[in-house]
Amino acid sequence: MTARLCRHCGSEIPASLDGDFCCRGCEGAFALVQGLGLSGYYARRCVDPAARPMRPEEGAQAFHDVTAHIQLDDKGEASLNLMVEGIHCAACIWLIEALLSRQPGVTWARVNMTTRRLVVRWDPAITQAGELLAPVFQVGYRLVPFDPAKLGRETDRAEKELLRAMAVAGFAAGNVMLLSVSVWAGHFSYMGPATRDLMHWISALIVLPAVLYCVRPFARSAFAALRGGRTNMDVPITLGVTLASAMSLAETIRGGQHAYFDSAITLLFFLLIGRYLDSRARGRARSAAEHLLALDAVSVTVLAEDGSQKLVPPTQVTVGQTVLVAAGERIGVDGVVAQGVSDIDTSLITGESVPAAVGAGTRVFAGTVNLSAPLRLTVDAVGERTLLAEIVRMMEVAEQGRARYVALADRVARWYAPVVHVAALGTFLGWVFLGGIAWQVALLHAVAVLIITCPCALALAVPVVQVIASGRLLRQGILLKSATALERFAEVDRVVFDKTGTLTLGRPVLVQDDGWDGADLAAAAALAAASHHPLAKALVAAAPPGPVADGAREEPGRGMAAGPVRLGSRAWLGIADDDAAQGPELWLDRPGRPAVRFSFVDAPRPDGAEIVAALQARGLAVELLSGDREPTVRLLAARLGIADWRSGCTPAGKVARLEELKRHGHKVLMVGDGLNDAPALAAAYVSVSPSSAVDVSQTAADVVFQGERLAPVLETLAVAGVSRRLVLQNFALALGYNLFTVPMAVAGMVTPLIAAIAMSTSSLVVIGNALRLTRGRKA
Amino acid sequence: MLIPVALLLGLIGLVAFLWALKSGQFDDLDGAAHRILFEDDDAPPPTKPSE
Numbered sequence: 001m002t003a004r005l006c007r008h009c010g011s012e013i014p015a016s017l018d019g020d021f022c023c024r025g026c027e028g029a030f031a032l033v034q035g036l037g038l039s040g041y042y043a044r045r046c047v048d049p050a051a052r053p054m055r056p057e058e059g060a061q062a063f064h065d066v067t068a069h070i071q072l073d074d075k076g077e078a079s080l081n082l083m084v085e086g087i088h089c090a091a092c093i094w095l096i097e098a099l100l101s102r103q104p105g106v107t108w109a110r111v112n113m114t115t116r117r118l119v120v121r122w123d124p125a126i127t128q129a130g131e132l133l134a135p136v137f138q139v140g141y142r143l144v145p146f147d148p149a150k151l152g153r154e155t156d157r158a159e160k161e162l163l164r165a166m167a168v169a170g171f172a173a174g175n176v177m178l179l180s181v182s183v184w185a186g187h188f189s190y191m192g193p194a195t196r197d198l199m200h201w202i203s204a205l206i207v208l209p210a211v212l213y214c215v216r217p218f219a220r221s222a223f224a225a226l227r228g229g230r231t232n233m234d235v236p237i238t239l240g241v242t243l244a245s246a247m248s249l250a251e252t253i254r255g256g257q258h259a260y261f262d263s264a265i266t267l268l269f270f271l272l273i274g275r276y277l278d279s280r281a282r283g284r285a286r287s288a289a290e291h292l293l294a295l296d297a298v299s300v301t302v303l304a305e306d307g308s309q310k311l312v313p314p315t316q317v318t319v320g321q322t323v324l325v326a327a328g329e330r331i332g333v334d335g336v337v338a339q340g341v342s343d344i345d346t347s348l349i350t351g352e353s354v355p356a357a358v359g360a361g362t363r364v365f366a367g368t369v370n371l372s373a374p375l376r377l378t379v380d381a382v383g384e385r386t387l388l389a390e391i392v393r394m395m396e397v398a399e400q401g402r403a404r405y406v407a408l409a410d411r412v413a414r415w416y417a418p419v420v421h422v423a424a425l426g427t428f429l430g431w432v433f434l435g436g437i438a439w440q441v442a443l444l445h446a447v448a449v450l451i452i453t454c455p456c457a458l459a460l461a462v463p464v465v466q467v468i469a470s471g472r473l474l475r476q477g478i479l480l481k482s483a484t485a486l487e488r489f490a491e492v493d494r495v496v497f498d499k500t501g502t503l504t505l506g507r508p509v510l511v512q513d514d515g516w517d518g519a520d521l522a523a524a525a526a527l528a529a530a531s532h533h534p535l536a537k538a539l540v541a542a543a544p545p546g547p548v549a550d551g552a553r554e555e556p557g558r559g560m561a562a563g564p565v566r567l568g569s570r571a572w573l574g575i576a577d578d579d580a581a582q583g584p585e586l587w588l589d590r591p592g593r594p595a596v597r598f599s600f601v602d603a604p605r606p607d608g609a610e611i612v613a614a615l616q617a618r619g620l621a622v623e624l625l626s627g628d629r630e631p632t633v634r635l636l637a638a639r640l641g642i643a644d645w646r647s648g649c650t651p652a653g654k655v656a657r658l659e660e661l662k663r664h665g666h667k668v669l670m671v672g673d674g675l676n677d678a679p680a681l682a683a684a685y686v687s688v689s690p691s692s693a694v695d696v697s698q699t700a701a702d703v704v705f706q707g708e709r710l711a712p713v714l715e716t717l718a719v720a721g722v723s724r725r726l727v728l729q730n731f732a733l734a735l736g737y738n739l740f741t742v743p744m745a746v747a748g749m750v751t752p753l754i755a756a757i758a759m760s761t762s763s764l765v766v767i768g769n770a771l772r773l774t775r776g777r778k779a
Numbered sequence: 780m781l782i783p784v785a786l787l788l789g790l791i792g793l794v795a796f797l798w799a800l801k802s803g804q805f806d807d808l809d810g811a812a813h814r815i816l817f818e819d820d821d822a823p824p825p826t827k828p829s830e
Contacts, residue, residue, distance in 0.1 A: 044816075090813030113810030163800060171793040175786055202782060 007042070008033075009140060029139045036135075038098050045091035070129055077107065078124040082133075084116050085142040092141075099135045103127055118143065158217075162276045165214040169269040172210035173262070176203045180262040184753045193255060200252040203261040211245045214268045217275065233413040233459065236420045240450035241268055247447050250440070258444070263451050263755045270456045270763050277463040278483075300332040301325070303376065317382045325375045330367065334386040335377035337362045341557040343533060345369040354508070354584040355534060357557035357569070367675055371533060373556035391651050394679040407484050409462040412731060420453045427746045445748040451755050452745040453738055457762040461730035464770040469723045472774060477691075477706035478716055485702035487727075488686040489720035491667050495615050495713075496658065496680075498672035499626035499633060502690065503608050503640065505708065506673070508534055508584055508600035510542040516588075520596045524588045527552050527560040527567040535586050536560065536567075538600055564591045602632070604640060611710040612640045618717070620669075625649050625657060627676050654680035671713060673697055688713055722773060730766045737762045 004013045008026035013019075021027040033039060070078050087093065093111040096118065100109035105126030111118045122132060133143060179199045186196055215238060222234040241264045248259035300317050301324040302310050309324065317323065317333055325331050327342070343355040346368045355371055358364060364377065366386040381387075424446045431442035470480045480486065497503050516524075525543030528536035530552040549562040559568015566573060566589045573589045588596045605611075615622050624645035626633045633647035646657065658680055661668050670677070670684030674697065681687035681700040689701035698704050705712035741758050744750050750758075799805065 090810070090816065093810060093813070094817045111810065112807040113813065114807045160800065163805070164797060167793055167796045167800075171789050175789050178785060179782070206786070 025138075025140070032135060032138055033095070036099070036102060038095060041091055041095045045095075046089050070124075072124070076124070077121055078129070079108075079119065079121040080129060082118045082120070082143040084111060084118050086140060087111070087113070087116055095139065096136055096141065099139065100132070103132050103135075106132065159276070159279050162217060162272060162279060165217060166269070166272040166276055168210050169214045169265060169272055172206050172214075173265045173269040176206055176262045176265055179203050180752065180756070183259075187753075196257075197252065197255050200248075200259045200261070203259065204249055204252050207261040207265050208245060208249065210265055211241060211268065214265075214272065215241055218268075218271070231417045231421070232410075233417055236417055236424075236450060237267075237271060237454060239421075240264075240447070240454045243443075243447045244451055247440075247444055251444070258752050260447065260451060260752050260755065263752055263759065266756065267451065267454050267456055267759065270759075271454075271459050274459040274463045277467045280467065317379055319379050319382060321379050323377045323379055325370045325377060327370060327373055330369050331364055331377070332366055333377065333379045334363070334365050334381035335379045337364060338376045338378045340373055340375040341555075342373040342375050343371040343557055345371055345534070359557060372531070372554055391675055391678060394651060394655065407462070408487055408727060409458070412458065416458070420450065423453060423742060423746070424449045430746075431748070441748075445745070448748070448750045448755065449742065449745040452741045452750060452758065454759075456759055457734035457737065457766045458731065460763055460766050461734055461770075462727055464767050465723050465726050465730065465773065468770055468773045469719050473716060473719055476712065476715060478712045479691075479704045480702070481704060482702040485686055486716075486720045486723050488667075488702070489669070489716060490724035492620065492669040492686060492717070494621045494623065494661060494666045495669045495671065496623045496625055496661075496684070497642075498654075498670075498674060498677045498680075499624060499628055499636060500602060501673040502605075502671050502677075503624070503636065503710075504602040504604050506602065508538045509603040510538050511599045511601055513599065516596045516598060520588060521598075522546050523549075523565070523590065524567050524586070524596075524598060527562055527565065527588075528586075530554065531560055535584055535600055539586065539598060559586070565589070601635075604636060605708060605710050607709045607711055609640045611714055612642060614714055615717075616641070621666075625654050625680070627651075627674075651676045651679050655683045658683045669713075669717075671710075672701075688716070719773075726770055726773060730769055733765055733769065734762060737765075 004020075005011065006013050006022035006026050007020040008030040009022060011022055013022045019027075021030065033041060070080050072078050084096065087096075090113065093113055096111050097109050100106055100120055103122070105123040106120065107123065108119070108121040110120075120132070136143060179202055183191070183196055183199050185191070186199075218234045218241075219238045221232065222238040225232040225235060244260040244264040248261050248264070251257075251259050300312055302312055302317060303322040303324050304310060322338060323333055323335065331344075337358055337360050339360060341357070341359045344358050344364055345355045346365070358375070363380075364370075364375075366381075366389075427449045428439075428442050428446035431437055431445055432439050435442070466483070466486065469486055473480060500506050521539075521543050525540050526546055526549040528539040529546075529548045531537070531554050533554075549565070552560055552562040554560055555568065555572070558572040559566060561567075567586060570585065570587055573587050573595060575587060575595055584600045586598045586600075588598065612622050621644070622642050624633065624637050624640075624642045626645070626647050627649050628647060630647040633645055637643070637645040646653075649657070654677065658668055658670065662683075662685070667685040670681050670687040671689070672678075672681055672687070673690050677689075678697045678700045681689060681697055686703075687701045688703045688705065689697045691698070691704050691706045703716055705716070737758065741750070741754075744754070804811070
């Protein structure tokens with residue numbers, strides 16, 4: 001069966017509908033885009049299945065009130081910063097910019113594809129913000145205003161400062177190297193002292209201002225550490241570079257033979273590269289998390305006493321008010337059903353894959369989705385007091401409890417920095433008191449020790465590997481959100497899976513058994529085609545395309561009926577319970593024939609068993625924690641070969657289990673997607689979440705992967721293992737090089753030429769070693 | 780002497796880079812890579828550097 005795809009949003013059109021669109025909103029959006037002459041968009045875009053479909057939300061006014069976020073500048077121009085959800089590819093950026101720039105009064109509209117942020121400026125005298133943004137909403141993007149001052153301004157500025165410093169250092173290093181090469185050549189040929197001194201003076205002129213400018217990021221951190229009574233890698237760096245520059249200046253004034261200007265500035269250049277890469281890797285993780293956090297934009301329809309409806313954010317709802325929830329809408333409050341019968345998808349909270357039927361008096365929770373019919377709820381908890389907020393709070397607590405992980409590089413730096421200081425001081429004192437030479441010369445030797453030991457290769461060892469590893473993972477749709485995630489991944493000894501949506505796809509699939517034949521299926525599908533219930537959709541998906549039954553209507557919470565033919569739950573059709581029936585099912589009842597049973601299972605991800613086996617082969621213990629009922633969990637565990645499983649776990653129960661494992665010294669990798677997993681994801685040593693997961697879980701997880709397969713978990717583990725090996729090798733290389741060169745420096749045999757050669761070769765070796773990570777598998 | 784010439788050329792490069800950085804050309808590397816592929820039939824809105 002070939003699915004027809006909506007011409008606008010690219011999602012599947014329900015079999016019950018004719019035409020080219022899946023809903024009226026999409027039809028309107030398509031007409032809008034066509035009308036503006038922008039239909040080229042559809043030709044050039046590519047739909048990213050992982051992104052939110054571009055389906056306009058019902059009721060186009062259902063967007064945030066942006067007026068509070070509009071900023072006016074002194075020329076009377078208004079500007080607005082927005083986050084865009086639903087960007088699939090570059091064509092979306094083009095479409096949004098084109099839509100906005102055709103509005104009257106707009107002077108500037110630009111989408112940043114990396115950060116998914118939109119800046120729009122316009123003349124407020126001509127257009128209102130609401131009118132301005134309306135076409136973008138109608139096409140199906142979601143816009144959320146944000147305050148740019150609050151989001152990462154600080155780190156942006158720090159990153160730009162690093163980049164500027166890097167440019168200055170690179171310029172100075174390149175030019176000084178030209179001069180230094182002639183000085184070095186002069187040692188072997190006939191350069192007179194006058195020419196040499198001239199070269200040194202020019203070098204000093206270039207390097208001294210550059211060093212003053214470029215050393216600031218390191219100096220700041222070094223002073224902060226010293227003030228706190230600690231020492232870090234930046235202390236020897238700052239000390240080494242400033243001392244080397246100062247001593248070289250003194251040597252130049254004296255007309256001496258050796259100046260270390262080139263070493264000082266090249267060292268800074270390399271270190272700044274490492275620092276910048278590091279900050280980029282962190283920044284990418286950060287922006288992913290920010291994006292998720294800013295997108296909590298549900299609005300609630302409140303029914304006032306005079307019968308009027310009002311759309312308000314959940315925070316403004318008070319207990320006791322009546323709230324309307326349309327079919328297909330996510331519920332924003334905790335409450336009791338006052339009126340209406342429907343099915344509720346509770347998978348977010350309980351992890352159960354089959355919707356629960358609700359009627360008057362049933363409690364429903366924020367975060368669940370109302371599937372089949374409108375409901376009226378009496379609010380009994382809002383905002384911070386909902387079950388949803390409770391779970392989020394639990395997650396935050398678990399996150400704080402997560403032992404502060406110290407990155408490998410910092411642990412190395414902790415003992416390396418004191419050793420460097422002692423070695424340099426020892427050299428100085430040794431030469432002055434034992435060697436009996438002038439203190440200026442002794443200081444020059446000490447500076448040489450500082451330059452040689454400067455953790456240039458060490459500073460590059462981790463960032464280079466990390467950038468290459470995260471790039472390789474990103475190409476396979478795996479996003480590293482935490483900078484230390486890879487290091488923690490490499491230490492994992494136990495993997496804990498959630499069931500629904502993680503090991504399974506989180507949607508039911510019809511079981512092919514002998515209870516029904518093709519005619520039964522066709523009859524059932526004709527009824528089911530008019531429903532949005534997940535079981536009905538699964539039934540339709542399994543059947544060949546056919547007509548929709550005449551007069552089919554949905555009985556919320558029960559099933560479908562068309563005349564005397566009924567399709568629905570066991571209780572509704574009056575069929576007695578028996579023990580054989582397990583898991584979700586639908587019954588088809590036609591007059592004069594025995595009832596037919598269709599049963600469904602939540603299909604495991606296609607490579608589930610394979611991945612579990614591969615993990616076990618790597619010596620990792622695999623465990624399954626699910627909130628679902630026991631029979632379903634047992635069945636799946638047996639099918640995937642997982643011996644260790646628990647069913648009926650609450651979110652708190654999952655956290656407790658992880659804490660217990662932690663106490664036993666296990667380092668647990670948690671893989672989960674539901675809101676009920678979020679606290680467990682935060683409590684685990686390291687965590688992974690599919691991109692189909694809810695926002696909160698993606699925020700809690702260290703790694704987010706795309707696609708239907710579980711293979712990314714294995715791939716991340718493999719890359720983490722290789723990265724760790726490469727980082728350790730890099731450390732060994734850097735330290736080994738020090739073992740060889742430090743004695744030479746202490747002995748005072750290191751000239752600027754030797755220092756420059758040793759430094760650049762060790763850095764190149766480290767980078768070359770890291771590049772091996774790109775070999776092997778072509779992505 | 781060639782040294783001042785070399786320095787001047789390097790300095791021009793440095794200033795050009797710093798200018799590009801300041802005017803926001805390094806803010807969105809992904810977007811910039813794709814933008815060249817759009818054909819804009821009508822002129823985009825007058826651009827000005829973000830502050």
